[in-house]
Amino acid sequence: KTLYGANVIIFEGIMAFADKELLKLLDLKIFVDTDSDIRLVRRLRRDISERGRDIEGVIKQYNKFVKPAFDQYIQPTMRLADIVVPRGSGNTVAIELIVQHVHSQLEEVRAARLAALASAHQCHPLPQTLSVLKSTPQVRGMHTIIRNKETSRDEFIFYSKRLMRLLIEHALSLLPFQSCTVQTPQGQDYEGRTYSGKQITGVSILRAGETMEPALRAVCKDVRIGTILIQTNCNTGEPELHYLRLPKDISEDHVILMDCTVSTGAAAMMAVRVLLDHDVPEDKIFLLSLLMAEMGVHSVAYAFPRVKIITTAVDKKVNDLFRIIPGIGEYLGRNGTR
Numbered sequence: 422k423t424l425y426g427a428n429v430i431i432f433e434g435i436m437a438f439a440d441k442e443l444l445k446l447l448d449l450k451i452f453v454d455t456d457s458d459i460r461l462v463r464r465l466r467r468d469i470s471e472r473g474r475d476i477e478g479v480i481k482q483y484n485k486f487v488k489p490a491f492d493q494y495i496q497p498t499m500r501l502a503d504i505v506v507p508r509g510s511g512n513t514v515a516i517e518l519i520v521q522h523v524h525s526q527l528e529e530v531r532a533a534r535l536a537a538l539a540s541a542h543q544c545h546p547l548p549q550t551l552s553v554l555k556s557t558p559q560v561r562g563m564h565t566i567i568r569n570k571e572t573s574r575d576e577f578i579f580y581s582k583r584l585m586r587l588l589i590e591h592a593l594s595l596l597p598f599q600s601c602t603v604q605t606p607q608g609q610d611y612e613g614r615t616y617s618g619k620q621i622t623g624v625s626i627l628r629a630g631e632t633m634e635p636a637l638r639a640v641c642k643d644v645r646i647g648t649i650l651i652q653t654n655c656n657t658g659e660p661e662l663h664y665l666r667l668p669k670d671i672s673e674d675h676v677i678l679m680d681c682t683v684s685t686g687a688a689a690m691m692a693v694r695v696l697l698d699h700d701v702p703e704d705k706i707f708l709l710s711l712l713m714a715e716m717g718v719h720s721v722a723y724a725f726p727r728v729k730i731i732t733t734a735v736d737k738k739v740n741d742l743f744r745i746i747p748g749i750g751e752y753l754g755r756n757g758t759r
Contacts, residue, residue, distance in 0.1 A: 428527055428659060438498040448526070451519065452502035455509050457488070531659070547715070547735065548722035554591050554733040560584070564734060567749050578756050581749075584711060584733050585636040589677075592707050592731045593640065596621070596675055618705075622674040624667065626651055626692050629681035629752050633709065637677060647671070649695060651688040660687045665695060672700035675707065681752045683710045683732075684745050686717035690724050703727040711752075712736065714745045 438444060438452075461483055468474040499505060506515045554560060563580045566572050572580075599617040602610050623637045627650040634646055650664035676696055683689050689708055696706055704727040713732045716739055721730055738746040749755070 428654075429523060435495055438501045439494075444501065449504070449519075449523070450502045452499045452505045453509050454499065454505055454507050460491075545719060547718060548726075548730070550722055550726065550728060551718055551730045551732075551735070552591070552595060553735060554584075554588055554731075556734070560587065560733065568747060570750065574755065574757050581632075581711065581752075581756065582636060585633050586639065588709055588711065588731065588733050589633070589636045589640055592677060592709055592729075593621075595707070595729060595731070618675045619673045620645070620675075621677060622647065622668055622671050623677045623679060624649060624692070624696065626678065626680040626688055627664070628758070630679040632681060632752070632756065632758070633679040633711075637679070645671075645674075649692050651691055653688070660691045662691060662695065667696075667699055671696075672702075674701070675705045676701050678706060678708045679710075680708075681711045682745060682749070683708070683713040683717035683721070684739050684743050685714075686720035686724075689717065689721055693721070693725050693728055697725075704729075707731055712745060712749055714739045 432443075432447070438450065444450070461480075464483060464487070465476065465479055468479045469476065504515075504519065506512050506519075510516070563584050566580045567577055567584070597617045598614040601613055601615040603613055605611050621641050622645045623634060623641070624647040625631045625634055627648055631648070637644055637646075645668040647667040648664070649662070649667075651660050651662055653659070654661050678689070678692055678696065680689060680692075689710075693703075693706055693708070697703060703725055706725070706728045708721060708728055708730050710730075710732045713730070713735050715735055715737050718730055718732075718735060721728060736745050736748060740746050744751075
């Protein structure tokens with residue numbers, strides 16, 4: 422089973438340290454040691470009460486096979502451990518120290534990652550996979566309206582929906598088309614173009630991305646829609662996957678991934694990762710957003726260089742809370758759906 426958004430992954434087993442390649446992946450190696458007498462008592466209790474065996478047979482098997490195998494194969498791996506915990510789960514002090522260490526390491530990694538995100542895009546040109554809707558006077562005017570804090574809720578919804586419609590139309594123009602010939606009602610041939618892909622599937626990142634679905638349905642007949650719920654953990658600041666519903670057989674589709682705003686790109690990158698794990702080719706994923714920050718654009722483009730990124734505007738900064746500056750505020754709050 423694929424895990425998304427896991428901050429700590431625990432891998433356990435008596436032969437956990439046997440594979441050298443696996444050892445390289447482990448950040449912290451713990452050997453839980455228990456006295457040999459206690460191990461024997463546990464085996465006696467289990468085999469006699471649960472398996473109906475006699476004491477003599479259990480002890481004979483233990484001395485002949487179990488203990489020699491432990492001494493030869495398991496005990497030597499203790500030297501590979503970073504921490505040896507005696508008395509197992511009863512050693513609450515050791516367990517508490519390990520938990521504190523893991524928390525401190527996660528905080529250090531998070532701080533380093535956020536600092537890297539904030540500085541990585543500086544002085545770099547925007548990636549070639551980015552396509553920004555042409556800033557015509559009309560588009561600029563609609564941005565002025567939705568960015569204005571004095572704009573009423575009705576106007577904000579109306580003009581943001583208009584921008585979404587234009588954004589979807591712009592994204593569809595980037596899909597692959599091939600030449601075709603049709604016959605007009607007058608019996609004349611017309612050299613035209615037709616979509617050369619299998620079909621188009623929309624996937625919204627809940628909850629804000631859901632507001633872009635009507636614009637997609639308005640221009641794509643019988644489009645299939647999937648949803649992904651990704652929320653940021655308030656304690657760790659990391660995205661976590663909570664819900665996933667995708668249409669069947671999307672591996673050959675062009676997938677339009679929708680989110681209203683992209684600041685750091687963390688949620689968008691997790692959503693792309695989910696699509697890739699469902700066999701959607703990277704170059705068939707279109708990430709659409711009403712507004713993006715440069716940090717988010719660079720993060721997504723660096724992680725997935727073949728994903729097409731499409732937006733109506735790119736703002737340069739994010740604040741300490743990783744909100745886009747100047748931005749449009751909290752989208753769900755302004756359109757009244759939160």
